Amino acid sequence: MAPETNSIEMFFFPFVGGGHQIPMIDAARVFASHGATSTILATPFHAIHFQNSIKHDQQSGLPITIHTFSAEIPDTDMSAGPFTDSSVLLEPLRQLLLRHPPDCIVIDMFHRWAPEIVDQLGIARLVFTGHGCFPRCVTENIKNHVALESLSSDSEPFVVPNLPDRIEMTRSQLPVFLRNPSLFPDRMRQLEEKSFGAVVNSFYDLEPAYADHVKKGKKAWIVGPVSLCNRTTEDKTHRGKPPTIDEQKCLNWLNSKKPNSVLYVSFGSLARLPPAQLKEIAYGLEASEQSFIWVVGNILNNLSENKENGSGNFLPEGFEQRMRETGKGLVLRGWAPQLLILEHVAIKGFMTHCGWNSTLEGVCAGVPMITWPLSAEQFSNEKLITEVLKIGVQVGSREWLMWNSEWKELVGREKVELAVRKLMVESVEAEEMRRRVKDIAGKARRAVEKGGTSYADAEALIQELKARRLASKD
Structure with a gap:
């Protein structure tokens, strides 16, 4: 033939x-x-x-x-x-x-x-x-080898068996x-x-x-x-769908900042955070005294509430005005060009929900992460980022949540501030995380x-x- x-x-x-x-x-x-x-x-x-x-x-x-x-x-x-x-x-x-x-x-x-x-x-x-x-290996090994019903509580840690690394998780x-x-x-x-x-x-x-x-x-x-595969600015701008923010405004703000000085904050397209958690994030970011760009998006439990009121109503009073006046923060709403933002020379860190796409995009940009998992396989991704690759710090999220379920526990502003400072303020540990993720970013590009x-x-x-x-x- x-x-x-x-x-x-x-x-x-x-x-x-x-x-x-x-x-x-x-x-x-x-x-x-x-x-x-x-x-x-x-x-x-x-x-x-x-x-x-x-x-x-x-x-x-x-x-x-x-x-x-x-x-x-x-x-x-x-x-x-x-x-x-x-x-x-x-x-x-x-x-x-x-x-x-x-x-x-x-x-x-x-x-x-x-x-x-x-x-x-x-x-x-x-x-x-x-x-x-x-995360696939973690899931398979828990399903096949862990008797979850034998744990005394949702917060009792257990070791995921048969993995090359020691990984502890909880039922929650x-x-x-x-x-x-x-x-x-x-x-x-x-x-x-x-x-x-x-x-x-x-x-x-x-x-x-x-x-x-x-x-x-x-x-x-x-x-x-x-x-x-997204190599041009146009590719990165229109990836997924056209941005609903003024990307030039976003890039101009980033251009005004020093290299390696800005934290990028985004929780993905599915996250729905309650108003009280929004306020804790805002207070923590402000107290950290670090520059940040925060893509808020639609993040309320109730989507109709979000459309009617706008998420800005639930941020602390005067927060956005203070950020504008000091130049410390930029709050964005809608779909943002994440690849362009992450690859900008001003970006030093990434606060993320640990979705797999965001995790890979942070890695490819050579940016260390603050991990805030919410659902799906995100807690496993957090373990990969912080314990296996050692390119991130945990904010302290402890409970897996369905997309629109009620939050039983908030991550307080003190934990937010501490995680931001740990990643963004110069230290031996922070510099080592940046060195590791830059090295992995090079391997990612060589792989394709x-x-x-x-x-x-x-x-x-x-x-x-x-x-x-x-x-x-x-």
């Missing part, structure tokens, strides 16, 4: 919401840069948010496009995240795959209904989980599906076990022992950090270049898909 000359066709089916959608769009762009024909599947509403992200690639001649379904997912509060029902796309997806079967389809793990359709049609199905190897830091497995059938894990493999947004040198473990258990291709581990894994997946195509024609 003659060798196959046509490029591999890959479909990418992201879930709604920035934390899942953005990295899969980047992944599609990565594989297009390796010569695969990449098609992103989306509804018209969600395609609008990222069409500018691929425009430059298309103009450069890369084989990447968008297929829009005629159906539409209801536009809900994105704090619903994984509970958003996308099954209205079931029949449109089936018809598309029947008409035009690709060599593979990369599916977000939250499209729980989609794998059965893909598997019935014999198309190679790849899982995109949106997190790294370390674990996702609800680990604490109450009977409430959440293990369907996602079963579907992943039947898949062709997993595409992981990480890089080998970030978590080598954990990457080795993941690859032993199941086929996995570690191809990140995918955010590094030709000859790097992530570059090689992307190429290896394409070659494996080509071999699968040839075998199916024999």
Whole structure:
């Protein structure tokens, strides 16, 4: 048989919401840069948010496009995240795959209904989980080896077994599906076990022992950090969706600051912090006497309250005016160009919720972190940042929260101030964290270049898909 000359066709089916959608769009762009024909599947509403992200690639001649379904997912509060029902796309997806079967389809793990359709049609199905190897290992080992019901309380620490590093956690830091497995059938894990493999947004040198473990258990291709495909200012500005703030105002403010002098504060697109916690953050930042840029976004428990009142009403009286007058702080609301901010020479630290995308973006920018995990796998990510990589300090968050659940305990202003000073004020410990993260940032960039581990894994997946195509024609 003659060798196959046509490029591999890959479909990418992201879930709604920035934390899942953005990295899969980047992944599609990565594989297009390796010569695969990449098609992103989306509804018209969600395609609008990222069409500018691929425009430059298309103009450069890369084989990447968008297929829009005629159906539409209801536009809900994105704090619903994984509970958003996308099954209205079931029949449109089936018809598309029947008409035009690709060599593979990369599916977000939250499209729980989609794998059965893909598997019935014999198309190679790849899982995109949106997190790294370390949290995956932590979750698996707790599920398989820890009797959580034997712990005396939610705050009793236990050691996660069978890891290369000693990692202690408490039950209160674990996702609800680990604490109450009977409430959440293990369907996602079963579907992943039947898949062709997993595409992981990480890089080998970030978590080598954990990457080795993941690859032993199941086929996995570690191809990140995918955010590094955003090379131009325009790419970084429009990544995800157009910014809702004046990015020039933001950059002008940063340009007025000395190098390595500003703390960037952001809790991601899903976080909903109560008004009382907002005030504690504000008081702590002000007391630290460090310059900061704080992207507030929609962070109230009740979204309608947020739209009606604006989060500014819940900051301490006169806080923003004092920050403007002293030049110490800039408070922003809406969607901000995070990559541009993190890479700015003025940024010295990053207070983050430890979402995997933000974690990788902080690492790639060479910026040490203040960790404030809230939900998902973020407490595991905190352990990676502060205890394995040693490139961050903990603020003191102790309880895993559902996106809109009530907070039982606030992180006080004193803890906020202490963490900020520990990271931002010159010390041997702070300088060592900066040195480590700068070193890791260099490894991240080398990983995605030709000859790097992530570059090689992307190429290896394409070659494996080509071999699968040839075998199916024999």
